[in-house]
Amino acid sequence: MARRAAKTSPSPSDLDARKATILEAVVAEHIDTAQPVGSSSVAHSADVDVSPATVRSEMVALEREGYLAQPHTSAGRVPTDKGYRYFVDHLKSGVLSSAQQYQVRDFFTNVRGEVEDVLEKTSTLLSELTSYTSVVVSAGHSHASILSVQLVSLDARHQLLVTVFSDGSVVKHSVNTTFDANFVDVSEASRQLNALLIGTTLEHRVQVPSRSDGVATLIRESVSVLHAEQPTTDGEQVFIGGSSKVAEVFAGVETVRKVLSILEQELLVVTLVQDILNQGLSVAIGSEHGYEPLSACAVIVAPVTIDGAPAGAVGLLGPTRMKYREALAAAGMVSQHLARHFGGEDDLA
Amino acid sequence: MARRAAKTSPSPSDLDARKATILEAVVAEHIDTAQPVGSSSVAHSADVDVSPATVRSEMVALEREGYLAQPHTSAGRVPTDKGYRYFVDHLKSGVLSSAQQYQVRDFFTNVRGEVEDVLEKTSTLLSELTSYTSVVVSAGHSHASILSVQLVSLDARHQLLVTVFSDGSVVKHSVNTTFDANFVDVSEASRQLNALLIGTTLEHRVQVPSRSDGVATLIRESVSVLHAEQPTTDGEQVFIGGSSKVAEVFAGVETVRKVLSILEQELLVVTLVQDILNQGLSVAIGSEHGYEPLSACAVIVAPVTIDGAPAGAVGLLGPTRMKYREALAAAGMVSQHLARHFGGEDDLA
DNA sequence: TGTTAGCAGTCAATTCTACCGAGTGCCAAC
DNA sequence: GTTGGCACTCGGTAGAATTGACTGCTAACA
Structure with a gap:
């Protein structure tokens, strides 16, 4: 009765022992040789102890169930993705040489x-x-916190924002202004950015000054350019x-x-x-x-x-x-x- | 007389006009078709105005001089590297579509x-x-000068040296110590490194303190790790x-x-x-x-x-x-x- | 009832043969 | 010096025949 049930609606991921052995032999050999594998080589393989004819009839079943495929009528069998899946799921883990x-x-x-x-x-x-x-x-460093940010001046209108994260990654962003930023403003902005951002992650939103002076603009630009990274990649x-x-x-x-x-x-x-x-x-x-x-x-x-x-x-x-x-x-x-x-x-x- | 001389010792990089035209036709067509090109298609090409037979005899000469090669007896000719070289050297520059x-x-x-x-x-x-x-x-940034260096502490024994160059590149180096560096030492080292290195290039050697305290050690380590980059790659x-x-x-x-x-x-x-x-x-x-x-x-x-x-x-x-x-x-x-x-x-x- | 040996059939791959045609080199004529 | 013509070479292709590795099926067997 149980047998009958198993036969008419076989649990797709659970083959009987012999089918499993045969499937594994087919997959193993095909991995080895890259060729379709025939019934006789399976029958002669170590773990299988039946005749080629028996293997053949089992293979027909395995093919019907979608584990194997035949490139053409008179060829051996090749594993399907499902066949490989079964093989992998039942793989005992190995070790390297x-x-x-x-x-x-x-x-x-x-x-x-x-x-x-x-x-x-x-x-x-x-x-x-x-x-x-x-x-x-x-x-990515979405969960890493910021250890340090620094604004370095390349020239009056081009600053570089260098951010160091707690995971040891360093990211740079260009911060460009439409006005000439003087050295003092840049280092003041750098100082305030540090106060603002250290310890936060990129997910934190921070309060930026809304004033329109150079320092505040630099800060706003820096924060926005830093947080803009998010959507595309996460670092x-x-x-x-x-x-x-x-x-x-x-x-x-x-x-x-x-x-x-x-x-x-x-x-x-x-x-x-x-x-x-x-x-x-x-x-x-x-x-x-x-x-x-x-x-x-x-x-x-x-x-x-x-x-x-x-x-x-x-x-x-x-x-x-x-x-x-x-x-x-x-x-x-x-x-x-x-x-x-x-x-x-x-x-x- | 001049002709005779030209014939017995032809200047290898200077072919007579007809040979040049034929060679160029062969190269152009081979680039187009990836096939060996025969005398008749050359003879029928735009710039050539002689019969296939003449082309053939010229091709024999071009082959003798190393510009063309024959994959096998009854095939057309294929350019050699030397043939391509001639072609490229005499190429009039083109523009994109x-x-x-x-x-x-x-x-x-x-x-x-x-x-x-x-x-x-x-x-x-x-x-x-x-x-x-x-x-x-x-x-590489071997000629770029240093705009900023900063030592950031990851933990007591692991610092990160972040260097910004005038070409806008940012480089990080791990600086590890065998002792616990305190926060004050790290920022002091950072400050001194700035004073020491800003404006220099990686080719400058700088004088480092020889004291054995934490700050000096950090500085020595930092400078050596930064300058060590040189030999392998230049950035x-x-x-x-x-x-x-x-x-x-x-x-x-x-x-x-x-x-x-x-x-x-x-x-x-x-x-x-x-x-x-x-x-x-x-x-x-x-x-x-x-x-x-x-x-x-x-x-x-x-x-x-x-x-x-x-x-x-x-x-x-x-x-x-x-x-x-x-x-x-x-x-x-x-x-x-x-x-x-x-x-x-x-x-x- | 499940297993097996044997047999007929299928079909890709290989080999072979013949043939085609692109292209040459050479030569005689222009 | 150039050209048309001709014999020759040789790779590529197409078709036929052969091989051999398989299968599915069936009948006998344990």
Whole structure:
């Protein structure tokens, strides 16, 4: 009875043990060889202990249920996105080879430089570890408070507003005036801006003087230019490593072009990563992320959390037939090291 | 007699008029069609007024002299790098279509934002104008003087040194100490650093206090970390636009990969551009720039000069059979607009 | 009833052959 | 010196034949 029920309306995400084994064997082999895989190679694979004929009939079922597809009648089977999804969901987590583990540890003990440099190099590391294109996103400073603002005069009508945030980021904005600002006014404005803004975040609105003298105008301009940043981007930074891997890893020229043109648009990449994280996923396969040009891709994302707060994410972009276990392990390990590196005690020297 | 001499030892860079015309016709057509070009299409082209047979015999000569090559016996001719070089050297300068001119002007009248944003967008513009990958390099600040330095405390042992240069660039450096620095020391160090460094360039060496108290240590650390920047990079920034064009424009996957992996290394790109400029070239064809992985490429460079001083460069990277006239015109026009934009009166608002 | 061996059928990929045509080099005539 | 003509070369293409890796189906089997 239970069996019957299971057969007529099979829970879509729960295959019986044999189907699961076969599906996993198909996916694993296809990831390995990039070829459609036939019944006999599955039958001969380690975990499967039935004849090719049996495998075939199971494959028909798996195809009917949408896990596999056949490029053409007399070819083997290829996993669908749904097939990959099942595979990934039932993946036991792996670890990196000890050589790779060493490489990561070595990297993080030796790396020096400013945050941006470290993230840039990290993205290169991650890409080299996996031979996929990597993405490192640092969180914006919408929640960081302002440690210091300073107005520096370039010339009478052009000032530079330099803002330092508690997360260590530094942002500059041009502040231009239609009148000549004298040195005294600029430093007075700078002083008042400090008093006004230190300790606030970009989300705080502050009371600006409404007077029309030079100092007040400078202050108003500065605050408005600083707060104007908000809508477009949040100060996230994106570092892309190994974009040349795109050409190695994807087949058609057209796919390569599409993927590259997505990677060119940093804002899009940030949004993509954020979207995936918001969906609570760590892997988005094929069209799961909703970016049509990336429908041939799988994207792996691992959040970087420092002291419980989201501080960014690392990601990997490869073909749907990517080596999920290794890639997940690499992304996970790097994100942890990154968190530790920028987290507590570490001396960034 | 003179004729005889010209025949036995022809000046390699000076072809007789007919050869020149034929060579130019071959190059022009090959750029257009990407196919080997045969004698008859050359003979029928506008500027040539001889029979295919005559063209053939001239082509034999041009091949012997290294301007043309034959992929195989029964194919037409293809220009060699030397052929392209001749073509480029004898190119009369062109102008952009008026629609493109409008696009450039429109861009520069409407563009807003920080210098970096403008350069980033400019590289996209240039790439869209030409459908080649573009490069925008801004000069380093080795000759810019320091307008302001400020030490901001992140926590007791981590300070941030924020330096503003006269060219409007802002640089941050971490300054870490092995002792807890108190707030007063940090602001005192900041004050003294200002007195010490304002008006100097990174090439100036300054006298630092040798005392061992906190303030002096902070100052020493700050100065050393600031001056340490020099050797690796000079603060140049690179903006690459349209890297996806690489996939459109080059044939083999392997070429695409090679080119992309060069573009990944920003330092390399800066050096490449600088090298070409130093050679006094505006176009480097094939192996002229000495970067083997780019031997299938031509690189166009146009310096950006502001008030007589080099302020950077714009470049284009395409296949050796790129549309030189249009690309040169675009690079030239953009570099001029860039110079004007950041030059005198313009309000960057 | 589920599993298996065997068999006929399908279809992409490969190989082969023949052929076409673009383009050359050479030569003899102008 | 230029040209038309001719024989030749050789890459590219199109079609036919072959191969072989699969499948689905069926009948026998445990």
